[in-house]
Amino acid sequence: MAERKMQKDVVIVGGGPAGLAAAVRLYDKGVKDILILERESKLGGILRQCIHDGFGLTRFGETLSGPEYAKRFIDETLKRNIPYITDTTVINVTPEKLVIAAHADGLIEVQAKAVILTMGCRERTRGALAIPGTRPAGILTAGVAQSYINLHNRMPGREIVILGSGDIGMIMARRLTLEGAHVIGVFEVMPIPSGLPRNIEQCLHDYDIPLSLSHTVSDIKGTDRLESVTISEVDEHLQPIPGTEKEYPCDTLILSVGLIPENELTIGAGAVMDDHTKGPVVDEFCQTSVPGLFAAGNVLHVHDLVDFVSLEAEALADGAAAYVQEGSLPACNIPINCGANVGHTIPQKITGARDFQLSLRVRKPIENAVIRVMDGDREIARRKVRKALPAEMIQFTVKAKYLTDVSELIVSAE
Amino acid sequence: MNREITCIVCPNGCTLNIDFEKNGDGKTSVTSVRGNLCPRGRDYAVQEMESPMRTIASSVLVTGGELPLASVRTNAPIPKERIFDVMKEVRKVTVAAPVSAGDVIIKDVLGLGVDIIATKDVF
Numbered sequence: 001m002a003e004r005k006m007q008k009d010v011v012i013v014g015g016g017p018a019g020l021a022a023a024v025r026l027y028d029k030g031v032k033d034i035l036i037l038e039r040e041s042k043l044g045g046i047l048r049q050c051i052h053d054g055f056g057l058t059r060f061g062e063t064l065s066g067p068e069y070a071k072r073f074i075d076e077t078l079k080r081n082i083p084y085i086t087d088t089t090v091i092n093v094t095p096e097k098l099v100i101a102a103h104a105d106g107l108i109e110v111q112a113k114a115v116i117l118t119m120g121c122r123e124r125t126r127g128a129l130a131i132p133g134t135r136p137a138g139i140l141t142a143g144v145a146q147s148y149i150n151l152h153n154r155m156p157g158r159e160i161v162i163l164g165s166g167d168i169g170m171i172m173a174r175r176l177t178l179e180g181a182h183v184i185g186v187f188e189v190m191p192i193p194s195g196l197p198r199n200i201e202q203c204l205h206d207y208d209i210p211l212s213l214s215h216t217v218s219d220i221k222g223t224d225r226l227e228s229v230t231i232s233e234v235d236e237h238l239q240p241i242p243g244t245e246k247e248y249p250c251d252t253l254i255l256s257v258g259l260i261p262e263n264e265l266t267i268g269a270g271a272v273m274d275d276h277t278k279g280p281v282v283d284e285f286c287q288t289s290v291p292g293l294f295a296a297g298n299v300l301h302v303h304d305l306v307d308f309v310s311l312e313a314e315a316l317a318d319g320a321a322a323y324v325q326e327g328s329l330p331a332c333n334i335p336i337n338c339g340a341n342v343g344h345t346i347p348q349k350i351t352g353a354r355d356f357q358l359s360l361r362v363r364k365p366i367e368n369a370v371i372r373v374m375d376g377d378r379e380i381a382r383r384k385v386r387k388a389l390p391a392e393m394i395q396f397t398v399k400a401k402y403l404t405d406v407s408e409l410i411v412s413a414e
Numbered sequence: 415m416n417r418e419i420t421c422i423v424c425p426n427g428c429t430l431n432i433d434f435e436k437n438g439d440g441k442t443s444v445t446s447v448r449g450n451l452c453p454r455g456r457d458y459a460v461q462e463m464e465s466p467m468r469t470i471a472s473s474v475l476v477t478g479g480e481l482p483l484a485s486v487r488t489n490a491p492i493p494k495e496r497i498f499d500v501m502k503e504v505r506k507v508t509v510a511a512p513v514s515a516g517d518v519i520i521k522d523v524l525g526l527g528v529d530i531i532a533t534k535d536v537f
Contacts, residue, residue: 051472051485051486051487052471053471053487067485068534152482179472197420
């Protein structure tokens, strides 16, 4: 079995939008000894299967499909001849930044000065939800269904029930309908939809697909293939209400019930994790608690807009370049914590000496929201958002000049 | 008649309250729009009710390529009521590799002044 051992300044795990944006920026900052490791056979990440448009509105002022947005960054990567290997799965990253990857030709070991984690996220599954019933074929997560249709030219089924009003589920409701399937309905366990209003309008209302809030799948029937699902109304504790069961014959159940940053490698490297984001705790350089280990994109926290992913990855690259060129980065000892109505913030620690980009999500919809960044009683920054939604990440710059002598920042939304 | 929709023109996402009538010929005409913070919201409401436009994305079969499909999309919005007619045209098409993103797959589909373009390279 062939083995390859090498040394690189930077290894990037994952050649999707975050990894590619980081690679291009790193190169342009003078760090050229890079290696991108990508587990699929092509670069581009999840964008390859997101063929609908709406990508790049802020970045390029155009509404592109996922593959077109990815192509912009793939072209820049190829133009600079930045080395990459596909069909390679990273299986371990040590705290000393040794990256071990599996390829059909054998193991690859790369000792890096800095490692950039841009592995993206995966989908929550039926097993994680513990939906009772039999286990026939025909139960897929929305991203898998999207991959079947858009990459492999396979229809998952014809009579579809969708559980979860996440954006991917709604996008797939439209995709399946356009290809001739009948989407019976979208069922959401919460009392409010989890995806964007734009998608409810253009993916569900446009095609007369009903959306039922406060409902969930309480049983599944079928031996070899799915034959029906049972839908129940749920109470305020999200538990099925007995007596409200309704059975829907169908051959496919699509699950769009949450995205989880894919952090096995991050945990293996010893990085401290944030329970709110399910990603690593990072500072304003996107550096984790392990020096020289950085993270950006969906692996850090799930994004709604790839335009923001690119920005985040470029900010990371600035930090990683400085790390490689100078050997270390300034200490980030000032914590940022969540106050009222804020679910999470990125970063969680700052120097307090530089401007930084703050990202956050609110826990519930708030009209005319005021986002406040406070140090004790002192207001450091404030932002007004007309309609703050959990489904829409909020990002703004906090200026260094307001950060003198801060000791702890709390971000809240009212 | 009355309908509420969320405006998608800018992140404000104003809730637009629209009064409209259905004429004898089945067409809709808007009589009033409330809730918009700017004139673009009003224009959006009128367009949405009277002649809604949409972009759609799908894929075409590719022969002799490294992938079986090339993703495609409309390069401009089409009338919402023509979506399935356009899909029918898209389904008729098979292209031979290589395909480049930006290639025109169907020019001026159904005379709507909109092209179907490839969005992925397939070599």
